[in-house]
Amino acid sequence: MAEQLWSSQRHRTAISRVGLSAPARQAVVDLQLEPGTQVLDYGCGRGGDVRALQNLGLDVSGWDPVHHPKGELKPAETVLLTYVLNVIEDPAERRQTVLDAWNNTKSALVVSARLRWERNQIKGTEYGDGILTSRNTFQHLFAASELRDYVQEATGVRCLSAAPGIVYAFKSDEARLSYLARQITPEAGWLASQDIASAIAAVVDHLEQRGRLPNLEEMPQPVISLLGHLRTGELKRLTQESANPLKVEEGAKRTTLDTLLFLAVELFHGRGPASSLPLSVQLDIRAFFSSYAEACKRADRLLFKLRDDAYVRRAMNGSTAGKFTATAFYVHRRALYRVPTLLCLYEQCASIAAGRPGKWSVVKLRHQGRGVSWLDYPEFDTDPHPRLAASYAVDLETLRSSFTSYADSTNRPLLHRKHEFLAGDDPDAPKYRRLTEAEVRAGLYENPHVIGTEAGWERELTRCGRALRGHRLVRRPDST
Incomplete structure (x- = not known):
């Protein structure tokens, strides 16, 4: 396999890293790489990500045809294909590399590549569909949306762009939808529970945050252990007595809107049956909509309005x-x-x-x-x-x-006018608003076409005899 997939001077593109690469870091943040996860770094170069992920408690193996040819090449839950596609000059071989990585994937494939806006950083001449560099290496640069489409076509599954130049492909719709749900509605987490009172408080917090009581399957094990003896009706009475009705109402409204947002976004990828959705989304639909069909119709209307x-x-x-x-x-x-x-x-x-x-x-x-x-x-x-x-x-x-x-x-x-970019009740908004009002009184906004850049703004400050001390406007010492 090594002789077939790797040739020329590709190994010279591998760099030494002390910490995680940007794609590996993104996958950690997105919970695709958690402690205990089995990971394969396919084309691991000098092994920087392998070492860094092992330090985080992951079960990581790495393979590279030059730097780690004896690395263990076996299927893993998550496979990293980090900046490998860029260096392959043969389009057919490039696609085959994606397929090989995909065939070693059990759950999620993380593909990253350099993008076209990096062209000015690369010295070289046009060659094939890329650049032949001065170091006799090759670079094929992708457009951001092109990378997602490329991986999608090769794997045959719907892919998601995690960040510019980073694409996730999932083996199951359930895994893809769970990721998407976390992106739209991040889990607030559960309060710590040491006794029955704190466990009830944790359920009350969930009720206020989400607008509905949690199902047993949603509760963490400590809460289940402490409250498992309570009947559903009794738990409902205890939590509703303690919950703030206004917070519950606000939580229900927020969850309803988040569910519509999730369903609208999911339409881009072909909406599946309700049973394919994450459990929490299924329960939200059951709590706040008459049916899955009704929720989808409302989400479709929302998406249609985006064209207006x-x-x-x-x-x-x-x-x-x-x-x-x-x-x-x-x-x-x-x-x-x-x-x-x-x-x-x-x-x-x-x-x-x-x-x-x-x-x-x-x-x-x-x-x-x-x-x-x-x-x-x-x-x-x-x-x-x-x-x-x-x-x-x-x-x-x-x-x-x-x-x-x-x-x-x-x-x-x-x-x-920084306060205008924030919500009115943001704790910093009053401070920013006071500064804006002082600048208006000083005449600093009389020439709005000038003040949009550093040089223009500095000229206006000088003209008005003003200077800034933090978020306070003061007179310049040399002004009259």
């Missing part, structure tokens, strides 16, 4: 969180859950198409056309006017994606 420009604009303009402009809607990531469900669906559609980046602070949703940009402002909380570090954009009409880095820019774009 006027409806989308009304949702943006009426949102209690975020900033609505002439062309787009902007909202900070910690306020995203406060916007209308339709806008959450908008963002999720883009994420499925090309992957949501790991680092972002503000998401931009266009209402003229359909496109999403995730904007990274690393110092959003500490800088009164945070600078843009990078932008990752997806055009939903063409499925083309682009990445722009401002790391080397001397005149980066920056933000104003």
